[in-house]
Amino acid sequence: MSVQATSVTPAQAPEAGSRNGSLARHRNALSGYAFLAPFLLFYGVFLLYPFALGLWMSLHDWEIVGDFREYIGFLNYVELWDDPYFWEALKRTLQFAAMTAPAATLLGLVLALALQKPLRIYAALRAVFFASNIFSVTVVTLVWAMVLNPDRGLIANGLRAVGLAPIAFLADKDWAMPALMVTSLWWTAGLPMALFLAGLQQIPPEVYEAARLDKASRWAVLRHITLPALARTTLLVVVLQTVMHLQVFGQPLLMTRGGPANSTRPLVQLIYETSFRDWRSGYASAISTVLFVLMFGVALLQFRLSRQEGE
Incomplete structure (x- = not known):
């Protein structure tokens, strides 16, 4: 009995290796897509689909109750242009974010x-300052409503102790917005502090040791070593704080109801009232789209400025 040997020509060997390599790449690609599938499904169902639906609703006269749906194109956006309540809410939102986001960034840096x-x-003090960040907005507003109470509040009792009349912060048009800003700073300063602490730990200690040997002052060390090393962290904090404070809602809703005289009414509260009080979901979706474009533009501008500075 003889066994016939099978020979492989030199031209066939590379072809077989190429097929095996192609199959291996396809298997790796399929494995990667299978690994990403749960996230992509979640992202599509809970983010992309609601975003696309919101854009579609903004082009309709869409009532939240009932089956009335009428395509009206960009008429909701045309109405926004002539809506004084929209422009007032946009002004209040920009004012709140422009004052609170830099203050939260600076406060977080000082604490860090x-x-x-x-x-x-x-370590205990870090835990105390970060603890406020994990409270719900209901708890935070309840605490500060008691602190700012003009009858029995902590600040009112302190003013009476020094012979001054208490101030109704949340009922005064000039004091209501600053009161909301202080409340938000107390609530949100923990996250910037934690981010800056993480950034400070990335600075090599040898750099500070060299500065001490050169007898550099604390201000010189802060200006020429610490702040430049924290540039990217600062950008991240500013972007996060700006986007977060542009979405302010719980504090004015629970503490002032947007008053007095709409002086603390932000865009998100206007969206809420338009959709769930006036049943105009299409118009509310148009306001939401404008708010999204605003937040996206702010983040894009800040990242672009950072890239130009780095170059």
Whole structure:
């Protein structure tokens, strides 16, 4: 019995290797898509689909109750242009974000610089300052409504102790917005502090040691070493805080109801009232689209400026 040997020509060997490599790449690609499938499904169902539906609703006269749906094109956006309530809410939202986001960034940086030492007392203080960040907006507004109460509040009792008349912060048109800003700063300063602490830990200690040997002052170290090293962290904090404060809603809704005289009524509250009080979901979707474009534009501008500075 003889066994016939099978020979492979030199031209066939590379072809077989190429097929095997192609099959391996396809298997790897399929494995990668299978790994990403749960996230892509979640992203599509809970983010992309609602976003697309919101854009589609903004082109309709769409009532939240009932089956009335009428395509009207861009008439909702034309109406926005002539709506004084929209422009007033947009002005209040921009004012709130423009004052609160930089203040939260600066406060987070100051807290991080003050509490970065590795002692237990500083670790406890870091936990205390970050703890407010995990509270719900209901708890935060309840606490600050009691603090700002003109009859029995902490600030009112302090003013009476020094012979001054208490101030009704949440009922005064000039004080209501600053009161909401202070409340938001107290609530949100923990996250910027944590991000800055993470950024400070990435700075090599040898750099500070060299500065001490050169007898550099604290201001010089902060200006020429710490702040430049925290540039990217600062950008991240500013973007996150700006986008977050452009979406302010719970604080004015629960503390002032948008008053007095609509002086604290932001865009998100206008969206809520237009959709769930006036049943005009199409018009509310148009306002939401404008708010999204505003947030996207702010983030894109800040990242672009950072890239230009880096170049």
